[in-house]
Amino acid sequence: MYAYDEIDRTLVNERVSEFRDQVKRRLSGELTEDEFKLLRLQNGVYLQLHAYMFRVAIPYGTLATNQLRALAHVARKYDRGYGHFTTRQNIQFNWIKLAELPDALEDLAKVGIHAMQTSGNNMRNVTSDQWAGVAPGEIEDPRIWSELIRQHTTLHPEFSFLPRKFKIAITASDHDRAAIKIHDIGLRLVKNEKGETGFEVLVGGGLGRTPFIAKTIKHFVHGRDILSYIEAILRVYNQYGRRDNIYKARIKILVHELGIEKFSREVEEEWQHIRNSSLQIDDEVIEDIRSRFTYPAYEKLPHMPDELRQAAADPDFEAWRKNSVAPHKVQGYSIVTISLKPIGKPPGDATAEQMDALADLADIYSFGEIRVGHEQNLALPHVAKRDLPALWKALDKLGLATPNVNLITDIIACPGLDYCSLANARSIPIAQELSRRFANHELANLIGRLHINISGCINACGHHHVGHIGILGVEKNGEEVYQITIGGRADEGAALGTLIGPGVKFDEVADVIEDVVEAYLALRERPEELFMDTVKRLGVEPFKERVYATR
Amino acid sequence: MTSPLEQKKIKIAGPSVVTANRTWDGIVVYRTAAKSWSADLSEAVIVRNSDEAKALLAESVADDVGAVGAYIAPVQVGDDGKVEPGNLREQIRRTGVTIGQPAQV
Numbered sequence: 143m144y145a146y147d148e149i150d151r152t153l154v155n156e157r158v159s160e161f162r163d164q165v166k167r168r169l170s171g172e173l174t175e176d177e178f179k180l181l182r183l184q185n186g187v188y189l190q191l192h193a194y195m196f197r198v199a200i201p202y203g204t205l206a207t208n209q210l211r212a213l214a215h216v217a218r219k220y221d222r223g224y225g226h227f228t229t230r231q232n233i234q235f236n237w238i239k240l241a242e243l244p245d246a247l248e249d250l251a252k253v254g255i256h257a258m259q260t261s262g263n264n265m266r267n268v269t270s271d272q273w274a275g276v277a278p279g280e281i282e283d284p285r286i287w288s289e290l291i292r293q294h295t296t297l298h299p300e301f302s303f304l305p306r307k308f309k310i311a312i313t314a315s316d317h318d319r320a321a322i323k324i325h326d327i328g329l330r331l332v333k334n335e336k337g338e339t340g341f342e343v344l345v346g347g348g349l350g351r352t353p354f355i356a357k358t359i360k361h362f363v364h365g366r367d368i369l370s371y372i373e374a375i376l377r378v379y380n381q382y383g384r385r386d387n388i389y390k391a392r393i394k395i396l397v398h399e400l401g402i403e404k405f406s407r408e409v410e411e412e413w414q415h416i417r418n419s420s421l422q423i424d425d426e427v428i429e430d431i432r433s434r435f436t437y438p439a440y441e442k443l444p445h446m447p448d449e450l451r452q453a454a455a456d457p458d459f460e461a462w463r464k465n466s467v468a469p470h471k472v473q474g475y476s477i478v479t480i481s482l483k484p485i486g487k488p489p490g491d492a493t494a495e496q497m498d499a500l501a502d503l504a505d506i507y508s509f510g511e512i513r514v515g516h517e518q519n520l521a522l523p524h525v526a527k528r529d530l531p532a533l534w535k536a537l538d539k540l541g542l543a544t545p546n547v548n549l550i551t552d553i554i555a556c557p558g559l560d561y562c563s564l565a566n567a568r569s570i571p572i573a574q575e576l577s578r579r580f581a582n583h584e585l586a587n588l589i590g591r592l593h594i595n596i597s598g599c600i601n602a603c604g605h606h607h608v609g610h611i612g613i614l615g616v617e618k619n620g621e622e623v624y625q626i627t628i629g630g631r632a633d634e635g636a637a638l639g640t641l642i643g644p645g646v647k648f649d650e651v652a653d654v655i656e657d658v659v660e661a662y663l664a665l666r667e668r669p670e671e672l673f674m675d676t677v678k679r680l681g682v683e684p685f686k687e688r689v690y691a692t693r
Numbered sequence: 694m695t696s697p698l699e700q701k702k703i704k705i706a707g708p709s710v711v712t713a714n715r716t717w718d719g720i721v722v723y724r725t726a727a728k729s730w731s732a733d734l735s736e737a738v739i740v741r742n743s744d745e746a747k748a749l750l751a752e753s754v755a756d757d758v759g760a761v762g763a764y765i766a767p768v769q770v771g772d773d774g775k776v777e778p779g780n781l782r783e784q785i786r787r788t789g790v791t792i793g794q795p796a797q798v
């Protein structure tokens with residue numbers, strides 16, 4: 143957990159009363175929508191199709207149980223009893239009334255939650271691995287550095303008026319769960335040959351209309367220099383952003399146009415000027431942040447407790463354990479992923495009752511801590527292995543034990559045309575239909591790891607470009623049409639998917655995906671060859687053939 | 694979102710209404726003959742040519758306290774005079790999401 147200091151709390155409270163006043167002036171007509179829009183966006187308030195939408199940041203995906211209960215309270219009191227967890231460690235409420243928003247913000251501020259940096263052309267919520275601090279083999283808890291960057295960039299003038307929005311993600315593990323290669327800046331904690339901690343810095347990733355995978359700009363930047371290095375990147379970016387309108391775009395465009403070599407030379411030059419400035423981080427500052435992250439008092443527990451041995455006889459428990467339980471850095475403990483993808487339901491949604499109940503379970507079984515990941519699932523980061531059977535039973539009662547994490551029904555989908563005013567097509571019903579088609583656990587298991595990502599327009603909130611199977615909704619002559627790509631990846635081997643052919647209609651999407659999956663099952667060399675590996679080995683042609691031969 | 698400014702060169706292909714979201718709570722509303730807003734599509738003013746549409750939009754946009762993001766949306770008018778949204782987006786705006794909402798399932 144992380145303990146916020148007084149300055150943060152005061153800032154959050156001031157923002158709430160400021161916003162209360164702004165809303166009052168808006169409702170009385172003193173402020174026009176044009177004047178108000180920027181103010182509401184700064185507080186995470188968008189306008190969707192049916193209502194306002196309220197986006198709340200969950201910094202580096204770590205939630206205390208009182209915070210999760212506060213989110214449940216907001217869902218119940220000001221919304222329609224549920225919230226939607228997004229791919230950027232945020233939660234969105236879809237039905238909030240503007241007149242009640244200041245109250246909702248105030249209720250959240252009491253537990254240190256805010257909506258700053260969830261929209262606008264500024265530095266967004268710095269995201270991190272949802273297993274931070276508990277993953278075995280991690281270099282160091284990446285949240286320490288996320289927090290350092292958060293403190294430095296929150297409301298920093300230089301970061302509040304960027305040419306476009308700016309997103310950073312940090313990981314400290316070999317396996318990248320934070321999708322750092324599709325962020326403006328991706329940071330991977332590494333050690334150099336001297337054993338010092340620093341970062342491999344990647345730059346220029348992003349999806350949307352022109353997707354790019356981030357490129358490594360520097361293999362090692364010492365931890366103490368990371369702020370000055372990020373600042374140097376931003377200065378180069380800002381400078382081009384001001385000089386020429388063409389570059390008033392995401393940094394990915396600039397990196398692409400300049401080329402990574404030229405871009406990195408410019409950054410290097412800028413960096414040399416500021417590297418030894420006040421931006422250099424004192425060890426005490428890092429130590430101070432480090433000391434604010436507290437870890438539970440873990441017990442000394444056996445690797446294989448009796449409870450677990452006995453429960454192994456139950457095939458349903460085993461299916462869930464194999465799928466949702468991951469190793470922990472401390473012996474006798476596990477990380478439990480909680481699927482928010484029940485069969486046939488919208489991905490990422492959780493009801494107020496589920497949030498409350500989960501908070502209770504986290505208090506009992508996970509030292510009062512919950513994590514939010516970019517796959518729109520939650521996690522309990524510190525579960526003693528002996529408690530797994532009891533936890534499973536409790537989760538199952540709540541509808542939160544679907545054993546489909548990382549399987550074909552663990553679909554990432556944006557809100558699409560059911561909610562979003564920018565959408566061209568619906569996403570959620572496609573996800574629901576696919577989830578029903580592949581509901582059979584044996585079948586899903588036979589298929590193995592396969593990520594489907596769905597976006598309702600080119601903004602790519604559902605990360606369709608990096609889905610093993612990506613589905614993009616577009617509009618053609620007033621009809622919803624879906625373009626299907628295969629071979630994308632969001633992890634350390636990040637890649638963009640390849641289009642398999644002409645778009646297909648709403649009703650045909652699930653059939654086409656079934657064809658793609660059947661083709662894969664027929665084509666794979668052995669059961670362990672994952673979908674993305676088969677696509678890599680054979681290219682898209684055989685899949686294309688299978689899908690379009692009969693259509 | 695289509696900004697009202699972009700709608701200067703308004704051309705409508707058929708019967709249309711002006712729709713927006715009510716400012717205080719965000720719900721979908723339609724401009725009425727009484728120069729007000731209603732959540733009921735059947736109370737919307739129907740415009741049938743570009744000049745009418747332009748005038749209705751101008752008047753609606755001016756009422757910025759009542760509703761936000763006003764724009765012109767197509768409708769279909771049945772033989773019995775019944776008004777229906779003219780496309781899927783407007784259908785969804787009128788009747789709500791096409792999926793079950795978790796808290797109601």
Ligand code: HEM
Pocket residue numbers: 188190195227228229230234306307324347348349350351392555556557561562563564601602603604605
């Ligand atoms: C419904 C309200 C939403 C609106 C209006 C919206 C709007 C947008 C827009 C306009 C962009 C593109 C910006 C750019 O490329 O510079 C974007 C990007 C993004 N959105 Fe959303 N979004 C919404 C909901 C969501 C949700 C629910 C998620 C998560 C499931 C999400 C995740 C993202 C992500 C990850 C990106 C970055 C994609 C990239 O790398 O380019 N958004 N959003």
Ligand code: SF4
Pocket residue numbers: 556557558559562563564565566597598599600601602603604
């Ligand atoms: S991808 Fe498009 S449709 Fe989906 S949430 Fe983002 S902006 Fe809306």
